[in-house]
Amino acid sequence: MKKSDLITIIENINEALYITALNENMEMDHFTEVNKAACEQLGYSRAEFLTLSPMDIIDPNYLQVLAYGKEKEEFLEGKKVTVESYHVSKYGKQIPVEVSSRLITLSENRQYVLSTVRDITTRKKTEKLLETTLQQFHSLFNYNPDIIFMLDSIGKFSNINTAGEKKIKYSLQELMNMRYEDLVFPEDLEKTIKEFRQVIQGNTTQFEVIVFTKDHQMLNLDITAVPVVIQRKISGVIGIARDITLVKETARNLKENEQRYRSLFDYNIDAILSFDLDGNFQYMNQATELLSGYTTKELIGNSFLPIVVTEEKEKIYDRFSKVKEGKPQQYETIITNKQGERVYLHITAIPIYVDQKITGIHCIAKDITEKKAIEAKIHHMAFHDYLTGLPNQRLFYKDMKEKIKKSQKGNNTFSLLFLDLDRFKFVNDYLGHNLGDLLLQQVSLRLKETVEENGKVYRYGGDEFIILIHESTETASLKLAEKLIKRVSAPYNLEEFEAVVTASIGVSFYPTHGEDVNTLIKKADNAMYHAKRQGKNNYQQYNDNIQTITNNNLKMETLLHRALERDEFLLVYQPQIDIKTNTICGVEALVRWNSKEQGMVSPGEFITIAEETGLIVPIGEWVLKTACLQNKKWQDMGLPPMVISVNISIRQFYHSNFVEKLTTILQESKLEPRYLQLEITESIAMDAEAAVNILRTITHLGVQIAIDDFGKGYSSLNYLKQFPINHLKIDQSFVKDIYSDKGIISTIITLGHNLNLKVIAEGVEKCEQWDLLATSGCDILQGYYISKPLNREDLPAFITTYYYKPSS
Template sequence: MPVSTPSLRPLTAFVGVFALAAACAGVLIWTLESQDRAEQRSQAADMAGDHVQALQRAIELALSANNALVALVRQGRGSVPQFEEIGTQMLPFYPGIAAMGLSPSGVVRQVVPRQGNEGAMDFDMLHDPQQGTESAHARASGRLTLAGPMELAQGGLGVVGRQPVYLDDEQGQRSFWGFTYVAIRLPDVLAAARLDQLTARGYRYRLWRVRPDNGQEQTIAASAPPAGAGAMSRSLALPNGQWTLGLTPAQGWGAAGVLALRCALGLLFALLMAYLARLLFALKAHERGLADQVAQRISEIQATQQQLRATIDAIPDPLFEIDQDGRYCSVHSQRAELLMGPAEQLIGRNVTEVLPTLAALSVLDVLHEAQAQGWSVGRQIMLDLPDLGPTWFELSAARKPQAAGAKPRIILLSRDITERKRSQEQLQLTAQVFDQSSEAIVIADASHRIVRINRAFSRITGYQESEAVGQSVRLLTMAEAGPDCNADAVYARLARQERWEGESWGRRKDGSGYPQWLSVSSVRDGDANGPITHSITLFRDISLQREAQERIQRLAHFDPLTDLPNRVLLAERTQRQIAQEQARGGQLALLFLDLDHFKNVNDSLGHRIGDILLVAVARRLQSLIGPQDTVSRLGGDEFLLLLPATSAAHAAKVASALLTAVAQPFQIDPYELSTTLSVGIAMCPADGESFDTLYQRADAAMYSAKQSGRNRYGFFTADLQARTARALQIENALRRALERQQFELHYQPQVSLGTGQVVGAEALLRWHHPELGVVAPAEFIPVAENSGQIVALGEWVLHTAARDAKRWLDMQLPLRAVSVNLSAVQFRHPQLPEMVTRCLQQAGLPARRLELELTEGAAVDDPVAALAMMDQLHDRGVRLSMDDFGTGYSSLSCLKRFQIYKLKIDQSFVRDLDDDANDRAIVSAIIRMAQALGMQTTAEGVETDGQLQFLRAQGCDEGQGYLFSRPLPADAFEAYLRAMK
C-alpha cells in the first residue's frame, strides 16, 4: 500500500476542500439561477394571462351579438324584415364587428352593412370547402362556433362566429332554421389585447390556435421574431377551440452577467475554504497528539463517573449537593415528584427560597452540623409537594472532601419516610382509639379467652387488665340476661354468622348488673371462609340512656317547673274522658285558669320568685281537686283543670273554691304575696266535644272574666262565642285589607274659635269591607293592636294624610296642618321617628304641617320612654297633642315635662256643657291649665251654639265637631276647603 507522507496530506485536504466548496457554490449558483428563472417565468405567465383576459373579453363582447340576432329570428318565427335597420343600430354597440348577418338553411340572405359585403350574399356556409366542416359541426352541436382567422369578404383578416338557430314548428318539433353570424375584424380585437405592449416590455410573443379540421397550429398574431421554445403560455377558451398566447423574454431566460459574477464569487469562496482547510489540517495534526492524551484521561474519568452514576441512580431518594450557605449545586432524583420543582430550576437557588421557613431552617441546621462534625442524621421535615401533598423526609448529610481553597460542600440525602410516618400515625391512632374509646372493647381468642381490653372496659366493669386477661368471655354478661343474650349463646352464634348485636345484661366486678348494648364480630384467618382466630366485642353501659329516655318521656308529658301534666298529657286524658262521658251520657268541665297581674311579680321581684309562686299555686290547686280530676300547667301563669263527670253547678262551685283558695296570701321567702285568678269554664258536650274546642272556649270565657274585673269566673256563652268569632273574623279580614285597598281617610275640620277659619283637620280612618260593611274604628283598632297589624296600618295612615295635606297646601287651600292619631303600640315602637320622617320625605310635606295625637295612657304608662320618644319627634319638627285629655290618669308632673303642643278636651266633657256645671268647671280648669303651661286647646264634639259660646268665652283656641262639619272623604273635604277659601 502507498504510504501518504505528511507533506501530501495538506495538499490532499486543499484539493478536496476546494472541490467540495466549488460543488457547494455551484449548487448555490444553480439554485439562485433556477429561482431567478422561475420568478421570470412567473412574471411572463402573469403578463400573458392579463393580455389573454383582455383578448377574451373583446371576442366575447363581439360574439354576444349573436344572442341578440338569435332572439330576433325566434321572435319573427324565422323572418326578420327590418334586419338591416336593426343591425345598423346594433353595430355601434359591438366594436370590432365587420359584419353581421342571417343565413337561413346555411345560405347568407341578409347582411349588415350591405355596402362592402355584397360578395357574401348567397354564400352557402354548409357546402363551402373551407367553412363547411366547421359549419356542419356548429349545426350538429347546436352551439356557437368560431372560425378563422380567415380573409373576410370586405377585406382584411378576421374570424367568424356562427350560432345555429332551431325553431319549433306547429307540431312542437324542433328543426334547424339556419345560422346567425358575426364577422369580427381580427386587428380590432387584437388591439384590445394590447399585444404591442409586450414587445415594449422586452418580450416576444406568438398567438395561435389549433385548427379543428386538421389539428395543425395556426398562428393568429406574433412578434418579430416570434416567441421561441420554452415560452410561457396562457390559453383562452373560445367556441369550437382555444387560442394560446406564448411569451419569451427577448434576451432569453436568465441574465448572463449575473451568472458570470456569481461564478466568480463561487470560485473565490472555494479557494478561501481550501486555504482555511489547509490551515486547520495543520492545527488538527498538532492537537491530535494532545487529544490522544486527553482521551485516555477522559476514558478513565468516564469509567469512574459511570460507576458513580450507577451508584447514585440506585438511590431512590433525592440527593443534593449544597454549599455551606444553603445554595443548591447539583440535584439528583429518580422521582421528580419528590422535588419542590424541576431539578434544573433548583440549581443556584438557596434552600430558603425553595422550602417553607421551618423546613429551610431544619435543612440549614443539618448543613451546619455536617460542616462542624462531618455528618448529620435523623432530622425530619415535612413538605407540601405539588403532586403528592404532605410528604415526610428524613435527612442525612455528610461533608464532601474538597481541594485546598475550594468552597466547602455538603452531600444531603432526603429519604422519603411518608409511608413509615403514616403507618406510625395509624398505629398510634388505632391505639388511641382502642384505649380512649367510650365503648368497652374486648379481644378474645378462638377459645373465647380474653387477650386484651381497653380502659373503658375497666371503667365500666371494674376489672383491671391483669384480672380480665385469660378469663372467659362469660365475664361480660350475667346468666340472668336470658337464654339468647348470655355470653355462651352469643359466642356460639359466631360459628354460623359473622356478627351479633343486641341488648343484654352486664355484670360488674362487685356483682351488680347493668343494661348494656353488646356487639360481637368474628375475625377470620385469610378469606371469608378461613377459620375464626379471634372475636371482637364492643359494649357500652346504657343505664344513663335508659334514664334519659324515661326523663324525656316525662318531659314530653309533664311541666318541668310544677311537675303537673302538660297540655299534651291533658289533651290525651281529656279525649279519653270525653269518650267515656259520651258513652254514658254524662258531662265534663274544662276550666281555664290565669293568674291576674302575674307579670308584676316577675317585673318587680324577678323570675325566681315568680317560679316559686307558680309552684305554690300549683300545689294549692292540687290540694283542692279530687283524685279523678287533672290540673295542668300550659305555661307562664296559665293552668287548665279537667273535671270529669261534673255538672255546671259543680264546676261553678269548684271555680269559686279555687278563687277563694288562691286569693289567700303566699309566703315566698321574705315576701307575702297575694294574687287572684280569672277562670273560664267550658262544658262538654254543650260547648264542644273535643279538647281543642273546649280549650278555645274556656280561654274565651277566661278572657271575658278578666275584662269584667278579674278575680271571678265565667261560663262560655253563645254571646261570647259570637264576640269571639267576630273578633277572629275582623282579625283575618284586617290581614288583607290594606292590600285590597279597603281603607280610606276622612277629614274633620278644626276651626279657630276666634276667627271662625279652618286651621287644621284630623285624619280619621274608615274601613269599608265588602262583606262586613262599615267596621267602626273602636272595633277594629283594638284587634289591630293585639294582632300586631297596627304598625303597618298606622304607616299607611301617616303616608296618606301627608300626601293629601301636601296636595292641598300646593293648591293654597286654607289648611295649616293635618293631625293623625297614634295608638299606644305605635308610640312605643322604636322605629316610629324614622317612619314619620320617611312618610314626610316621600310626600314632601314640611314637618311643622303634621300633628300627632297621643292618648294619655300611651304617654304615662312609661313616662321615661315616652319623654325620649317625644323628644325625638320634637327634634324632627313634628308637633304633638294629647287626645281625650281628662279621661285618663295623667300625671301633672309628667305633663309639664312632655313636649306637648296642644291638649284636646274629650267630647264627654263638652257634650253636657249646657246642663252640667261640673263639666263646665272641668273644661274651664283644663283651658286654664293649658294656658298656664303654654299649650293650645281644642274642644272635641262641639255640636251646639251654646257649647261654642261657652268655649269661646273660656278662651278655648279651636273646636271640632258636627257644628262645623262631619268627617268628610278626601275629595269632599277638598271641596269644603275651597268653599271656605
C-alpha cells in the first residue's frame, strides 16, 4: 500500500485521530499528525495542530489523566487505555471526549502515542438527564407525603418510602417479608386482590381500601396503582396511596351532622325558619306551618313582615338588620296566624355564614302564647286584689313612686284619700265572710264609678282603700271625698239582704303634707282615724292638731309597755301536717296576751298598736327566743325533731340588729337553725334589695324562710325568684273559699313547685278543704280541722297520738 493511500485512509476515519511524539522522558511532546476529523472537532487547521502539544488542548482540570495509577502502568505495557476528558477547542469551547490511547514504537525505535478521540457530548447529556431523572424520582419517592410502595409480581413488598413507613408503622425491612394482603381489612381483601390482578395484567387502576397499621389502627387509602414494565415485561406494581382517613371521617361527620341538622330542623317542636337577606322565607319546618297556619308554599319567597302585628314591625325590622350585621338576637314578638289570632313568640335569630360571608338568617320561634297568658295572670295577681279586681298595695306603691317623680319634675300637686269602712267588721261577722266579700266587691265598684277618670282606686288591705287623685285642687279633692262618703253609704243588696256601711276618709295633699309616699299615707291614715273619732261617716283633711291615737289605744299602748316586764305574753302552738306522710312536721308559734287589767286580748287588737309603736320589736324578740327554747326542750324530751315557725313583723325584720339577735338566740337555745322557720309577709318586698340581703344572711345561718299570707295582694314572681325562701304559705282567705278559688290555689301551688318551694295552706277547717288541697298537690296543712293552737304542755301528747286518715 502506498503511503498516500495510508494518509487517505487516516483522513477518512470518522473519529479524531492524533499521533503524538514522546521525548526521552516518555513525556508527550507535540502532535506529529492529526486527521481531518480532529481538525473539525477542535476548529484548528492541520498546520496549527502540528505546533501544539496535547497539553494545549486538554482542559487544565484533566491534565492529571494518565499521570498516575493503573492506567499509566497499562499504557506503558502497550495496552490500550481509554479515559474521559475534556478538550478545549480553538474558540474555548469545552468538549467532553472519550480518549483511547496506545503506545506504539516505529522505525529507529521512536515511540509515539496513537489516540482516537470520540465526542461524547450527546452521551454526557443523556447521562446527566438520567441522573437528574433518578434524583427526581428519589425525591418524589422519599419526600412525597403520600405513601409510595412497590410490589413484585406476586404482591410482595419490594420498597416503600419514608412517608409509608411512618403511616403504616412498619419499617421497610419488616414489609419486605410481607404481602399486601397482610395489611388489607378483611372486607376489602377480595376487592383489592381483583385490583392487583388488573394491574399485573397491564392496567392502571384506582380504588379505595382500608388497611391496618402495625398498631392495629385503620387507615383509609385512595390508591393509584400502575404496572412496572421492564423490557416490555411486567415485573411488579408501583402504587401511590393517599391517606383519606381524615377525609372519610370528615365526610362521615358531615353526613351525620347534616342528618342531625335535618332532624333538628325538620322534627323540632319549635318553628325553625330560614330567611334570605331581604327577609323572604327560604325554608320552614312543619312546626312553622302548625304555628302560623300557613303552608310552606304560601310563605316561601314572601316577606315575613306582613304576618307581624303592626306595632311590632319597626322593632322586628331593627332586630333583623342587626342580625344581618352579624349580631345574633333574642327577643319576643307577636304575629297574626292565618286564622287571625295573635301568637306570641320568643325568637332566636342568628346569621348564616357561608365562606365567612352572611348569606341569610336562621330563626327559632318558640310559641309562648300560653306562657304569656300565665304571666299576665300572675302579673295581674301580683298587682291586683283577687277579690275586688282593684289595683293592690304593691301597684299603689309602684304608681306612687312614678307619680311623685313626675310631680317633682312638673311641680304638680295631687291628693291621697285613705278610706276605711266603718261597720264592715260587724257586717262581716254578722252576715258571714261570703256576704262580707260581696259587700267589698260592691263597694269597690261604687268607688271606681265615682272616681272615674279623676284618679285611681286601690284596695290597700282588708276594708281599707286608697284613692290617688290626679292633678287636683284642694277644693275638688274634698268635694270628691264628700261624694264618695254619700255613694258608699247607700244601701247594698247582698243576696236579698239589705246592708248599710259607711266610710271614714282621711285626706293628705302632695307636697303640702309630705313629699314621700309613706308620709302621705301616714297623714291620710291619721286624718281617717280622726274622722272615725268624729263619729265616722265623714272625711277629714290632715292637720297638725289631729290626735292620731285614741284614748283606748293610748291605754293599751301603756299596758303593752308593761306586758313584757310582767311576763304577760304566752305562746300557743298550732300543728302542721305533711300531707304525703300524714304526720306532724312542724308547729307555728302564736303569741297571746293575758293582760292583768283587760284579760285575754286578741292579737288583732294589740299587734297593730305594737307595730305602730315599735313595741313589736321586743315582743317579737321574746316570741322568737321562747319558741326556740321550747322546741329544743321538746327535742330533749325525746320528741321527733320538727320545725317551729315564728312570725316576723316588718319592723322587726328591718331592725338594725335583727340578724345579730337571731344568731344570739340560736346560740343560747342550742337549737339547730334548720328547725327554725321565720314567716315573713310579702310586704317586705317594698324594699326588695335590703330584704334580699337580710334573707341571704338568715339562710346562710341555716334558718328556713316562709312567705306568709301569700296571694293577699303583694305577690311578685320577680321577688319570689330573688328571695331565698323555702315555703309559700297560702293565705287562709283562699282556703276558706277554696270551692270558688280552686283555680287560684292550684296556680299558687304550681308556681311554688316550679320555684322548688313547698306550699303550706293555713285555715283548714273542713275535711273537704283537706281533700281539695291534697289533690291540688299542696304539701303541708294547718288549721282547726287538724288542731286548734295548743299550749306547750298539751302538744307532746297530741304529737305522739296523732293519726288521721282523710276521706280521699
